[in-house]
Amino acid sequence: MNRRGILVVVSGFSGVGKGTLMKQLTERYGYYALSISATTRAPREGEEDGREYFFKTKEEFEELIREDRLVEYACYCGNYYGTPRDYVEDQMDQGRDVILEIELQGALKIKEKYPEALLLFVMPPDAATLVERLNGRGTEARDVVRERLARAVEEAAGAVQYDYMIINDDLEQSVEEVHYLIDSQHNKISRNLDFVEQVRKELITFSKGEL
């Protein structure tokens, strides 16, 4: 059976640990493809083109938009961010499940274009744990933490539009959970209509012929 890859969209509150979760997932199970976004924002220290992001000029990015070569894109704080289509499609054609880490608006655009996409929302076990993790970073001023929490409140209202949630309590366990969840999606009937039809046709042949 030629199984096509699944497009997995992952979102979650700032500080919930979705980056670490996805990194562990792709490291532990070799066959996931982590999609890299294109952006017009300037690279930060230590960031490499093609690793954290594909860094583009505004002109280059707008050309990608005009040529419909982005699966979704958005503008945050004066910079473009988007998901290059070629990479996503190629990987899925090769049967690899592709992971996109993007936010609510992008997630909903993806679901519109790819109804079979799997939308995952990473949740903390409770709000106190999230606050602790945000404070624990130490580097953030109180008002930055407060801003992130205000944003998390909005994002939580959008979480109900996702398909599944993962509670990121124990990292090891969460990584396994995500893996089994994605894997099980390959068994959806809607992804296997050709196979079911093929077996049905074979059964017709057998029921009419020699046994």
Place this chain on the structure above:
Amino acid sequence: MNRRGILVVVSGFSGVGKGTLMKQLTERYGYYALSISATTRAPREGEEDGREYFFKTKEEFEELIREDRLVEYACYCGNYYGTPRDYVEDQMDQGRDVILEIELQGALKIKEKYPEALLLFVMPPDAATLVERLNGRGTEARDVVRERLARAVEEAAGAVQYDYMIINDDLEQSVEEVHYLIDSQHNKISRNLDFVEQVRKELITFSKGEL
């Protein structure tokens, strides 16, 4: 978190091995509850009331129907078969996933009453394997096998109305697949709306208070 059990409906062609699969599943993972049907057909040799079936008189069964104490029921070959509601509801309330082995019509009735039910269809890897298994039983006359195949053709057309399929190729692996599939369904957002709302409310409190 108080997680409610999932109602899992399992169907599949005669001879596909769904009985063995479910038996292995419940034996290996102790917490599944296998629902037992009520029927008016006479017990066969070796069958025990409350193990294979709850054996009822026609009058008793019709009383169950009148009192709405069946989740679904149907009449095959002059006998009633149905799923007692109390057992199913009690087990789900206790957080146990309940497995019902029933056919297409019953499965669709369940889905109507319990939209969150999980409908699984067990498939053979291909039609030839199914024919082999049916012939392999040795006890069946050719025309019985042919009849079962004709029925399988019809059932295959209905399989597309299920949620997921399991290919029963390697038993060990199929048992694990079913387990992880059912388990992952607990993470559906629609099953966790209370939890998401609770975290959202906690976040509001934190974002307004001391950090």
